[in-house]
Amino acid sequence: QVQLVQSGSELKKPGASVKVSCKASGYTFTSYAMNWVRQAPGQGLEWMGWINTNTGNPTYAQGFTGRFVFSLDTSVSTAYLQISSLKAEDTAVYYCARTYYDSSGYYFIDYWGQGTLVTVSS
């Protein structure tokens, strides 16, 4: 069965960096893109972008360029989200989520990781 298991909660000071991991299992990792979604405390969902797990090419949504970096280690079926120069407003739960493509080429986000809480506080 498809599983996305994320790394544990992080507490960081402003200005620091954090790297969140998302380990995939139960399918061929390089066949489906991986998305990152942010959810600030008590707020809704915000799509940050995705990374093509076949080519390693990332695409960032507006507002998530510069300090946010998506990367991969295909040898261990893991995607990473790195955030640098952390600010208090980066405090949120970050989810990885797979994009599935059906036989006709239709795509949608199907499976989600359990989420990683990143808290930025001095």
Place this chain on the structure above:
Amino acid sequence: DIVMTQTPLSSPVTLGQPASISCRSSQSLVHSDGNTYLSWLQQRPGQPPRLLIYKISNRFSGVPDRFSGSGAGTDFTLKISRVEAEDVGVYYCMQATQFPSWTFGQGTKVEIK
């Protein structure tokens, strides 16, 4: 960006009664390939989101048949035929038509009266 507007934002429902959530997009979700990339997600308290419906009306694996989706163009609806206690949570519509600007509705909280 395409703005997704859900109504209502809160829906108190009696157990066993139906519930309906509307999602309206600021522009048509029909992609140039002819498909409409509209999904519905459920987020139970303290849990990650879970896919319920994709491609407007297709139930995802394991989703009970009391959940159904419909709509076209800019207007979409999620219906729960008979609300059960486990359906409590926040429901989101999501569009994946405009890349790279996928967007979610603001969420509708379903609670038991």
